[in-house]
Amino acid sequence: MSGASSPSAHQKTEAIKFAYWVPNVSGGLVISKVEQRTSWDIDYNRKLAQIAEASGFEYALTQIRFTAGYGAEYQHESVSFSHALLAATEKLNVIAAILPGPWHPAVVAKQVASISWYTGGRLAVNIVSGWFRGEFQAIGEHWLDHDERYRRSEEFIRVLRGVWSQDDFSFAGDFYRFRAYTLKPKPVSPPEIFQGGSSRAARDMAARVSDWYFTNGNTIEGIQKQVDDIRANSAQSGHRVKIGVNAFAIVRDTAEEARAALDDILTHADPDAVRAFHHEVQNAGAASPEREGNWAKSSFEDLVQYNDGFKTNLIGSPEEVARRILDLKAVGVDLVLLGFLHFQEEIEFFGKRVIPLVRALEAEQARLAA
Structure with missing residues (x-):
């Protein structure tokens, strides 16, 4: 691919993950009145987790x-729900998504340590710095x-790492203070x-303290810029950050069927809900020093999928989508x-029709490189 930076040897050889x-x-993951055969209840999600695990x-x-x-309208809490899926x-x-402010790092450290023992160490955390002001106001937080939220998140992560690895842990930050605290079991x-x-604050924080950096959906060129920026910053301290990208997958037997499904989603979009979401995320972005955030360049159509998942363009036949995934890996x-x-049916379809093609393409690339 023209303009693609050369991935590291580690990234070349390691299979891309899903x-x-x-x-x-x-409510599903699109702000549309189109049918979404999915459910937020625990029985549906236990089965979905088992399907996903079996599908790669x-x-x-x-x-x-x-x-x-x-x-x-309805939400199950993330840590307890994660534990239920791990048990299944x-x-x-x-x-598990964690929001500093409502959570204290000592509570999270203890929750995760205990669940780690129950489940063989399969629980991770996603530290969400927060973009929805109304949510904080509603619960009195x-x-x-903007940048203060990321400074708090960085302290939160540094505390988690310290508590999980040290006895008599002490920390004196602007947001959290610990004195000779020991957590057992770790x-x-x-x-x-x-x-x-x-x-800027998010990328710099990732370069310093995070194992993984999630970015919203984007074009190959847009993703490459973020990857290159984070990798350059993290290399200065010898810290490797892995990159995850959001995508909304619409995979059908033919490209025409996939595009028709996307058109159906957009045709039935809920304009009032999309505009309300747009208002909140624009406010959040305008508060950053750069005066823009994750959704600064998102169109109405992009915002129908909360995290710009359509932009990544994993929409098409299994063969087209598999090759686009290899393009993502290349940058x-x-x-x-x-x-x-439709989560259960489509994750199973993706596992049968797309992931094997991705693995075959990776193997072919490795063979050619060798």
Whole structure:
């Protein structure tokens, strides 16, 4: 691919990983009145986790919301829901979304350490710095300025790492203070730490402290710029950050069927809900020093999928989508975080029709490189 940077030797040889958004929040992942055969209840999600595990997915990401809105009227809490999915599976890693402010790092450290023992170390965390001011106001939490939220998140992560690895841990930050604190038992292995965001503050935080960086959906060129930026910054400290990208997958037997499904989603979009979501995310972006955030360049159509998943363009036949995934890998993406219209059926289809093609293409690339 022209303009693609050369991935590291590690990234060349390691298979790209697949994760899915856990629908523990009602309403599905598109702001549309189109049929979405999915459910936020636990029985549906236990079965979905088992299907995903059998289909080649390594990770599942639970969502965190505290208030109803934008089609998400009901929500199950992320840590307890993650534990339930881990109990229903054997290999799947589940990433629990954590929001500093409502959570204190000591509570999270203890929750995760205990669940780590119950499940063989398969629980990770995704530290969400927060973009929805109304949610904080509704539960009486102080709303920090944009970069202050990321400074708090960085302290949160540093505390987690310290508590999980040291006895008599002490920390004196602007947001958290610990004095000779010892947590026992510690996790059976160091839990992976994910984070998201696209601002300067988010990327710099990832380069310093996070294992994984999630970015919104984007074009190949847009993703490459973010990957190159984070890798350059993290290399200065010898810290490697893996990259995950959001995508909404619409895979059908033919490209025409896939495009028709996308058109159906957009035709039935809920304009009032999309505009309300747009208002909140624009406010969040305008508060950043760059005056833009994750959704600064998102059109109405992009915003129908919460995290710009249509932009990644995993829409088409299995062969087309598999090749586009290899294009993502070529610019440094380590994991694709996927949303679907009909979760159980489409994750199974993706596992049967797309992942084997991706693995075959990876093997062919390795053979040619050798």
